[in-house]
Amino acid sequence: MAHYVVGDIHGCLQPLKNLLAKVEFNPRYDQLWAVGDLIGRGPNAQATLEFLADLGPAFQTVLGNHDLHALAVLCELRRPNPKDNTADLLHSTSR
Secondary structure: OOEEEEOOOOOOHHHHHHHHHHOOOOOOOOEEEEEOOOOOOOOOHHHHHHHHHHOHHHEEEEOOHHHHHHHHHHOOOOOOOHHHOOHHHHOOOOO
């Protein structure tokens, strides 16, 4: 069992997948910890969150400032920032 820690994924799903393949990450045995900023700036916010959620108990996270901003936008407490690349989340039917 291995434990991996990543930070600042920022919705960049393919580089994350490449990294996990390189270390031969196996969600049946390994743990992935993300230390903030799962989304924001990168092109695939929705797909990144879905991928991480599909890891089930093999994935743990703490929220970063971009994640907290996205939650505030989804709760209509803040306005969206176009630079955040979270439009796919805002228009998702699975939120």
